[in-house]
Amino acid sequence: MEKQKLPNATAVLILGILSxxxxxxxxxxxxxxxxxxxxLAKKDTALYIENxxxxxxxxxxxTGRxxxxxGIxxxxxxxxxxxxxYAVMGEEGIKDFQQNLIEKLKQQEEVE
Structure with missing residues (x-):
């Protein structure tokens, strides 16, 4: 009898990579x-352990697990x-931080 592939083996691997x-x-x-x-890995592992x-x-x-x-x-x-x-800086603080970071990157580009 030919062995079957586990039903979710490829899905678990792909989801693990995507995570x-x-x-x-x-x-x-x-x-x-x-x-x-x-x-899905738990389900297929139980299936594999049975047979x-x-x-x-x-x-x-x-590998996917x-x-x-x-990923988790x-x-x-x-x-x-x-x-x-968000708790410490708030939305405004994060926007200011991003703007300062962009300005510093532009200054570095001008120097080079």
């Missing part, structure tokens, strides 16, 4: 994608930083 890539989108998108990837001789692609599940955990951690850190920045 890392989207961690800087206010942290929310990366969190959601990482959590979904972990849920390991019937399925292949478990390495994709493990690790990437999802990394990075997204959570970025999300907490954003909340802290």
């Amino acid at each position: 890392i890539l989207t961690c800087c989108c206010w942290g929310i998108i990366g969190l959601v994608l990482g959590i979904v990837a972990l849920m 390991p001789e019937l399925y292949e692609g478990y390495s994709n599940i493990n 690790v990437l999802a955990i990394i 951690v990075l997204s959570a850190i970025y999300f907490i930083i954003n909340i802290y920045m």
Whole structure:
């Protein structure tokens, strides 16, 4: 009997990668994608443990799960930083900070 691929192995891997890539989108998108990837990985891991001789692609599940955990951690850190920045500086302070940063970059370009 030929081994079948785990149903969500590719999806978990892709969601894990996307959770890392989207961690800087206010942290929310990366969190959601990482959590979904972990849920799918848990489901497929249970399926694999029941009948390991019937399925292949478990390495994709493990890789996707690790990437999802990394994406969740990075997204959570970025999300907490954003909340802290708004709590401490407010929206006006963040805009001023961005304008000052842009001005400094323009000054560096003029010097070079």
